[in-house]
Amino acid sequence: MTNFSDIEITQNRSMQSDIELHLKACDKMFVPPLSGRVDLHDYSIKLFEKSNRFEAWCKDVLVGLIAVYLREDKTAFVSNVSVLKEVEGMGIAGKLMNKCLSHLKDEHITLIELEVNVGNSRAITFYEKFGLKCRDNKSNNLKYTLTYF
Secondary structure, three states, rough: HHHHHHEEEEEEOOHHHHHHHHHHHHHHOOOOOOOOOOOOHHHHHHHHOOOOEEEEOOOOEEEEEEEEEEEEOOEEEEEEEEHHHHOOOOOOOHHHHHHHHHHHOOOOOEEEEEEEEOOOOHHHHHHHHHOOEEOOOOEEEEEEEEEEO
């Protein structure tokens, strides 16, 4: 059993292959599965090339990932939040989210956005815990935002 002292939190350490392996391992945990919405190989390339990544590592395995796109207008879009099933319940997602939000504040980001499937109650609870608010619930995907002044 891994304990939290074995986990290293980093930023932008992963390679595209690490991201792809992580997404494949987490695929079925997304609601609905991620592979039903995107090509995992192409998505991992996009995340590697264009996002800021907040990562949790256990030895050489990427066990947690938050990927965020920073826009020129000082807004950000959280594209991915995922943690391997083997390390769920250890507080890794929360630690990554805290690091991500702190970084975005330091970058003077004024608005953070993300979308979550209406059926993903666990993720909704997680996002609301960090102060994100639902701004649009007219479809299967809820739009959440957090505004900094």
